[in-house]
Amino acid sequence: MLAGWAWFLVSWLPVSGVIQAGGQAMAGRYSYLPMLGVELALLWTGREWIAPAARRAWAAGAGAVLLALAACTWRQLGVWQNSFTLFDHTLAVTESNGVAFNNRGFALCDMGRMDEGMADFRRALAINPAHAEANNNLGRLLTQQGRAADAVPLLRAAVREKPSSLELAPDRVQTLNNLANALAEMGRLDDTVAHHRHAPRK
Numbered sequence: 001m002l003a004g005w006a007w008f009l010v011s012w013l014p015v016s017g018v019i020q021a022g023g024q025a026m027a028g029r030y031s032y033l034p035m036l037g038v039e040l041a042l043l044w045t046g047r048e049w050i051a052p053a054a055r056r057a058w059a060a061g062a063g064a065v066l067l068a069l070a071a072c073t074w075r076q077l078g079v080w081q082n083s084f085t086l087f088d089h090t091l092a093v094t095e096s097n098g099v100a101f102n103n104r105g106f107a108l109c110d111m112g113r114m115d116e117g118m119a120d121f122r123r124a125l126a127i128n129p130a131h132a133e134a135n136n137n138l139g140r141l142l143t144q145q146g147r148a149a150d151a152v153p154l155l156r157a158a159v160r161e162k163p164s165s166l167e168l169a170p171d172r173v174q175t176l177n178n179l180a181n182a183l184a185e186m187g188r189l190d191d192t193v194a195h196h197r198h199a200p201r202k
Contacts (some may be wrong), residue, residue: 001044001045003041004041004044004045005041009037011033012031030037046058060111087100088104089108091104097127098123102133105117106137122138129157132158136155139154140178141180143181143185146185155175155182156179161178
């Protein structure tokens with residue numbers, strides 16, 4: 001037990017979330033290595049408690065559990081097929097998830113489904129109007145569609161807003177360039193030059 005829990009604690013501390021790596025609230029992938037310690041503690045302790053005559057039955061039961069878990073893993077792999085399937089599943093099992101709407105919208109745009117992507121960006125902003133990435137993504141698409149006047153307020157919000165701890169900031173230089181491009185579409189060339197000059201310093 002001591003060896004197993006020592007393994008768990010030592011390998012868990014660097015990935016406990018005290019130091020964030022990205023924009024996740026939780027990251028199950030960081031538990032894979034630490035959980036080996038718990039498994040070792042259970043296996044080694046169980047071996048001492050189980051009578052030798054019963055070990056074959058326990059081994060058969062453990063094999064059945066592993067087969068069931070393998071089937072669950074195979075099923076879950078379909079969720080991770082690509083970004084669209086991942087975030088489509090995320091939205092099916094969560095509520096009011098602006099990050100997932102934004103990310104599914106981005107995946108839809110990559111697939112050429114622009115209208116559906118824009119709808120997802122709008123859903124993300126309905127949940128959190130200060131979502132920097134969604135403002136930037138929707139503003140960029142509106143500019144590409146010739147709707148720069150609608151895009152500018154969104155892009156200004158993307159530049160102005162600071163992302164929350166659960167949201168990755170869009171590239172600030174790219175966002176400023178998107179804003180400058182929208183202003184150029186509106187004929188506001190002085191503002192465009194100012195934003196393009198300002199972008200590299202950000």
